[in-house]
Every structure is written in C-alpha cells, then in structure tokens.
Amino acid sequence: MDNTPFSESRVEASDEELWTAFVQGDDSALDALVERYGDDLYWYLLLSTGKQDSAVQHLRHVWAALAAWRRPFEGFASFRAWLYAVATQTCVPAAHPEPFGLTDLIDDIKRGQQVSRRSKLFFALKDMARAVRQPFLLVVVAGLTLEEAAVACNFTVGRTLSSLQKAFHRLARTDAFSGARSGHEM
Amino acid sequence: MRCRDAERQIMLTLLGAADADALAELAQHLRGCARCVRRAAAYAAVRDEVRRMEPVAPPEEARDFVARAIQEALGAGPQARDGGRPPADPRPERSFAFKALVFLGAVAALVAAVIGMLLAFEGKGEPQPSMGDAVFWTGEVQVSTPGASMWRELGRNEFLPPGARMRTGPDSLLELRCPGVSWRLPGMSGIALEGPGEAELLLGRLHARAEGGAGGDVRLATSAGLVICPEGEFVAALSMKRLHVGCLSGRLSVEAEGGPVQVPAGHAAMLAEGKLVEPVRRARRGDVAHWLKMFDAGGDGGLSVRQLACVRVPAEAPILPPEVLIEDLAVSVRARGPIAVVSVRARLANTGAEEWRGSFCVGHALLPQATAQTGDGPIVVAPGEVLSHESVGVCLMRSRGGFFGLGLNPAVWSSESIGRLQLSVRASADGGIDEFICAGAHRTRRQRVVDWSWDARSFDPRQPVVLEFAFDEPGGVDALWLSGERGARALVAWRPDAPDEEWIRKGRNVFLAFDAAADFGPGGRAYAHEVLEVLLRALPPGCATALLAYDGRVKSDPDPLARHMPARVEAMLSALWSLQEGGERNARDFLALALEWASVPEGDGLLVFVTGRDGADEPVPAVPARTDGELRVATLQVGATEPAAAYRSLCSGSGGVALALSPAVAPELATLDFLGNLQWPALREVGVELTRGRCEGLVTGAARFANQPVLALMALEGRRGRVSGRWRAEAGGERLTRDFDLQMPADAEVAGPAADALIEALRRLCRPPDPGEG
Secondary structure (H helix, E strand, O other): OOOOOOOOOHHHOOOOHHHHHHHHOOHHHHHHHHHHHHHHHHHHHHHOEEEOOHHHHHHHHHHHHHHHOOOOOOEEEEEEEHHHHHHHHHHOOOOOOOOOOOOOOOOOOOOOHHHHHHHHHHHHHHHHHHHHHHHHHHHOOOOOOOHHHHHHHOOOHHHHHHHHHHHHHHHHHHHHHHHOOOOOOO | OOOOHHHHHHHHOOOOOOOOOHHHHHHHHHHHHHHHHHHHHHHHHHHHHHOOOOOOOOHHHHHHHHHHHHHHHHOOHHHHHHHOOOOOOOOOOOOOHHHHHHHHHHHHHHHHHHHHHHHHHHHHOOOOOOOOEEEEOOOOEEEEEOOOOEEEEOOOOOOOOOOOEEOOOOOOEEEEEEEOOOEOOOOOOEEEEEOEEEEEEEEEEEEEEEEHHHEEEEEEOOOOOOEEEEEEEEEEEOOEEEEEEEEEEEEEEEEEEOOEEEEOEEEHHHHEEOEEEEEEEEEOOOHHHHOOOOOOOOOOOOOOOHHOOOOOOOOOOOOOOEEEEEEEEEEEEEEEEEEEEEEEEEEEEEEOOOOOOOOOOOOOOOOOEEEEEOOOOOOEEEEOEEEEEEEEEEEEEEEEOOEEEEEHHHHOOOOOOOOEEEEEEEEOOOOOOOOEEEOOOOOOOOOOOOEEEEOOOOOOOOOEEEEEEEOOOOOOOEEEEEEEEEEEEEEEEEOOOOOOOOOOOOOOOOEEEEOOOOOOOHHHHHHHHHHHHHHHHHOOOOOEEEEEEEEEOEEOOOOOOOOOHHHHHHHHHHHHOOOOOOOOOOHHHHHHHHHHHHHOOOOEEEEEEOOOOOOOOOOOOOOOOOOOOEEEEEEEEOOOOOOOHHHHHHHHHHHOOEEEEEEOOOOHHHHHHHOOOOOOOOOOEEEEEEEEEEEEEEHHHHOOOOOOOEEEEEOOOOOOEEEEEEEEEEOOOEEEEEEEEEEEEOOEEEEEEEEEEEHHHHHHOOOOOOOOOO
C-alpha cells in the first residue's frame, strides 16, 4: 500500500472520484478513503456493537469487502451512503435480531462528571434493538439522510421513520437525560 | 396537526428533513401545545447529546489490521472477486408474504416451546433456585434474566435464576456470593450464572474464591477455554479472545487441547480457542492483580473511589488471629484540604494461649498513605491481656481534579471480626468534609462528600471505605493546626491551580532504563519487575517505547522506539526476565548512558530510570540540553524510603518526578502514582516566603506524594499564632504565587501528646529548610 502523504488534489477529490480512481487501478485512492472515513466508521461500529474488538474486526471486514469489490457501486446515492450500507448490512444488519453482547472496555473513556452520563448513553444506545438503533445512528451520528439510512438498513422510508421515532422516544426517557443519579444512596 | 404527527415532524425538523409547509404547521401547533414543546426540547437534547459524544478513535493496531485486510483482498485476484455478490444491497426489506411465512413459523415454534416448558415444569414440580446473591455493588450494574430481552438496573434482593447475566459499567464493582463460590467483578465485565458453582465469563475480568468441600468444583466457562477450580482463589481476564488465568491459592486446571492442564498456586496460564498459548509459568503479580484498571495518563491520572474500593488488602497486612478480639475500634479523621490527621483507638483482648505481636498502620499501603505516624511500634498482647492502643498519623489524600479521596481500611485490623467499628470523619466549615459517621450504618450525613465506595447494606470489612470530597477554592492554602506541649504548629498545604499537561500520549517517546544490578532490598527485585510490567501495560498504544537494561552488561532494545502494543509489551517483559542477577553495580554510568541514549531521537521524550535504593550518593549526570524537543526524566527507586536528593534534583530540573517505591505498596498503585504525578507540569523552584512564622521544612509533593503538589510544614512559636507569607512556584514556565494569612483557631484542631508526637514525626520527615525560606 502506498504510504506516501496524499497530494493536495487527492485531499480535495470527492469520495466518488477516489472510488472511481480505485476502480481504475489506483490502490492509493482506497488508502485516501480509509484515511478519510476510518475514524468515523469505527465510531459508528463501536456504537453499533459496543465492543472494541468487534468494531475493529468489522472495520477490517468492511474495507476488505470494498477492496475486493473494486467496481462501481450501484443503487446508492453516494459513496458515503454505500460505505455505511456495507457496514450495516454485513456487520450489524438492522433487520437481524441482536445477539448477546456486552459493552467492551473503552480505554479512553473520560472520567469525571460526564462519565456517568456518557456511559449511560452508551448503554442506552447499545440496549436498543438493532432495527431501532441502526437507523438512528446512521442519521444522527453518521449524518446520512433519511432515504440513505433506509437503503442502508434495507428498510422502507416509513419503517425508518418509525424506528427513528422510537429511538428518540426511548433515549429521551433514559437516565442519561432525566438526570437521575445512579448507584446507591448512603 | 395532531400531537402524533407533530412528534414525527419535530424529529424531521431536528434532522433537517422537514419541508417549509410542515414547519409552519408545526410552529402553529407548538404555540398551543406545551407537551410537544417539551418533547421538542427533549428530542433536541437527545440529538445534541449523541452528537456531542466524543468519538473514540480506533486503536493504533486497527490501522495495521485494515491495511493487511485490504492487501489480502487486493491480492486475492480478479477471479476471486468477480464471482462475488455486491457487499451491500440497496433493495428494501422482504415481501409481506415472506414475513408472514416467517411469522407463522415463529408462532409454531413458540407454541412448541411453551408446550415443552409446561411438560418440563410438570415433571419437576418445583421452582428454579436462585443461583446466588449480589451482596455488594457500586456504580452501574445491570442484570438480564432469561426470557427478558432488556437490561435493567440490579435491584436489592435480586432473584438470580440459572442463566442470569450481569454486567458492570465503568467504575463499578460487583460481588456475587453463590453456593460454594464468590465472584467479584470490576468495571466493564460481565458474567452469566449457569448453575451451582458454574458461570461464564462473558467479558472483562473476575476474581473467584472457591470454597471447596461438598459443593463440588467451580467451573468457569469462557469463549477461550474452561477453568475448573476445586478449591482456592483465582483471577481470570478475557480480552481479545484470550483468557488469562492466574491461580492465587489452592489449585485449578484449565481444559486445553489434549486434556486438562494443572495450574498450581502462584502460576498463570493463557488460553486462546481452547489451546494453551504458552506453557504454564510462574505468575508475576501483574498476572493476578487485575483489580485496578489502569487509566492512561491522558485522563486525570487518579483513581476514582470505586476503583479504590476494588483494592484488596495486601497479603502482608496485619491480620489478627481469631484469638485476638477487637473489643472496640474507632477511626476518626480531621481533614483540611489535602491533609488529614487520622486517629485510631483500639481495645484488643487476647483470649488465646500465645502472645500476639503485631502493629497497626494508619492507612497501611492503601489510601491515604501515612506520611508521619506515631504509635507505629510493635503491639504486644499477652495471653489473657486486654490492651488499649492508640495511634495517630498525618495522611495526604489523593487528589483527582478538584476532588480529594480519603481511604480508611478497616480490613487492616482483622480478618473477619472488626469489633465495634466506628468511622468518623469531620472537618470544620472550611474543610472539605462536613461530617461522615458510620456507626453500624445508622447515622450518616453528607454535604461535600461527592462520592463514596461504601454501601450501608453490605459492609465488607475486607474493603476500604473511600470517600471523595470537594473544595470550593481551587489553588487555595489549607492549614491544619497542631497544638502540643511545646507550642503550636501549622501544617500548611498549597494546591496551586497549575495547568494539567499530558505527558504520555501519542507521539511521545518513552524510554525505559532498568538498572537490574541495583540493590532493591528484600523482595525488591521482583517488585521492580512487577512495577515495570504494570507500567508497560499501562502505557497507551499511541506512544513509542524503547528498553535499555543493565545487569553488569548493557543490553539495548533491538527494535528501539517501536510502537507500543501488547506484542511489544510481551517482548520487553521477556527481555527483562532474561536479565542476570548479581551484576556489578554501576548506576551512575548507566544513568549517563541512558540519558545519552534517550537524547538522540527527535521530539519530546520521557526517560523512566528504574533503579534501587543505592547508587545515588555520587553526583548524577545532567540532562543533555536539546533544541528539538524536551526530555523529561523520572526515577523510580525501588526499596528506598525516599527519593535520593540527587535524583530529585535531576528530575525536578527536567520537569520529571522522583519516586521511592516500597514493595509494600501495590505495584498498580505505585504505577498510578507515577503516571498521576507525571501529569503535573514541573513545579520547579517551589518555595515560600514567610512574613510571619518560621518554616521548619518544605516537602514538594510531586517528588514524594501521590498527586499532591506541595506540602509544607511550618512552625510557629507560642501556643497561638498566625502564619502569613507567599507561596511561589514555577510550573511549565508560568510563575505561580499565592498570598496567605492564616490564623490559628481558638480550639486547635489536634491537641495534646498526640500532636507533639506528630510534630516530631513531621520534623523528621521534612528536609532542612532552604536558606532563603522564611
């Protein structure tokens, strides 16, 4: 893989231009896309799986799947939508039931007043059913449009809307937003 | 517009997907519907909070994983790729007919399952037994029972059927007592109770104590292998599909490929996919001490109270035999700022036939560590004798941001019986703690106590009670007054509001220099290895590390400044354990070599020089000047009672820290102290200019104490007095000063012979004052 710094034009190139370049044989274009989306995609997968090692495995799987495909993506409005669709459908399919899993250790979780709130939010997201969580993460965290999220989840737009509504409703009722203190009183 | 439609519209608006007409209609609705206004605010908070969550960056090794996976995929060739299906399918979900078919199938399966369960219940005729009790927990602990899909908070008297799963959140602790075994889980761990004495470690770590006897073997299943323990204590950690098992006492075996493998007490084993990764080897303490999650120095570097509560009593703690009863035990604390005076009153009765000789140590190796102590001589209780014992000590509390932690460890006093324990913590209106009384768990009141590790429902004498409390004034000067027979003294502490700085982070180079030929004192050599191991495991993967060792011959790292990662930790530990003993001591030359070695690369670096208690008599070399980065030096003197002046000078001059480590302190705590201290920017030239009073000594905390920036002892003449002056320090190039004028209160906080003894102890502690001070 080319490890040289990316040129200015590469940095400015759109996702689609980079993918086209990769399809035409420029391997370094894929590196640029990995560089561009690596952290965001990992965060999405971490919130989806709640496990650090799973997120890394999925991250690896997604990019390997893209590298192996090396053709134009069809049926998706943008590379970004396609990328998250691959991540969702191959790694955390929204239409599948949730397997048992635990939130893994997050090494750099910050402590202090924010920790409790953040961990509660993390648990709350993790505890939602996939069908509810994935559209929410795709729209709110990954920044996809409603339609793109629906395609990524293999849902209809109506079902995606309904999932989003449930997610907002449930999260608004969790401790993370009601401000209740956890733990045991003296 | 109805509320139901408005809810959907609110959501679309927040996501930027609403059209103008709908927005106008929504606005109209919100003008007349308070409920929807609240809902809009709540949904906006949800959206903002989720988007505000600070993203976690992938671990460093993820980049390599991805790069390798891409290379493999690209190398697979077009034939392998062409036949594949697209990685994502844009088509929406399945048809209604398919779903209906699945639904009918599910209904049939459900009916069959219900019939099966009914038949099973008819056969047994009795309810499922509980698999155990959750006897102690702190923080966020959740439970999920079979048949329930949701996790919920663990409740009191929770019924735990077979298959019940529990998980702990950050900074949590859970203890489960089950027939024949007790399980303890630190934060971010999970367990499923499968049956009597049987559990599955789902994630994280646990500590187990198998009682043995008629209860049968304790069986712990994991995704990496099975652990069977007939009797004893062990710890298990599951990470990255590897199981790390350490046997503390008793015996255990692991089911590996080819049959069971015995792991004797004091040994450790590692399994992956049911196979032994390496032969069973003698355990280092790092293998079995899983209780502290080491935070990277990018955090605040301190332990939270709940983590502190996970600290077990060290094995060498004075445990009373059953014949020696504690008839009465009272622990009280007077606190002011980061300083506290801890008094202990105990009445012991020896009903046995043998004389008992032991000692009580205020705070022992846990928090707070006593800096000066009286009554620490041996206590001798003759058979049939009733003895009253009093001791008092000055402790420094750990700071964590703006908070201070105070730990009281009743476990030091006895094994099971703690007598009539009374804990009492008080401070006047100026202090951090207003009142905390624990007398049989009846009367408590808290005002400035912001966190605690104690649970009134299930007090465990083996765990320390840790309080955390706050102060109003950052950077303030605190004084604790001692009034003795020979005059009054003020113990004054200053906590400069100095900026925090991350010392170990991505891009930094950490050089480890291990002087293996040094004199570490009794048990110190193994302890030095443990400290190094904990330190290596605590360093973040973003930094680069290099190892230089000396055991009579200098041995350097074949792969210097490689990225820090688990494989590298193992390689470095192997190199450390291969060092010889008994080499010729040559600490000074080795330090000079290490300084030269660490000065070569560009960028900021930290040299950690691990040595023993000797070798600091001669002048130490200076840190080489550099223009392309800063090299900070930290020395860890294992076995020394206090850091040598030469090392202290070297370290403070470079902005590092010099610590003396005692093998009595858990290596995890020692390492945490070290990392925590590194967070403070160099408090150079700390001093005090007094306008009233006389300074008897000045101790800079970063050189000696956990997270305490500065402590000074000042003496006043006369029984009543006043001390005033100005603190001064330089931190990270910034000049810090603080004026103070402290008046001794009418009733001295600590008076009488205990105060005199304390004053003497503190005088011994303090180094002679610099000529310019006071």
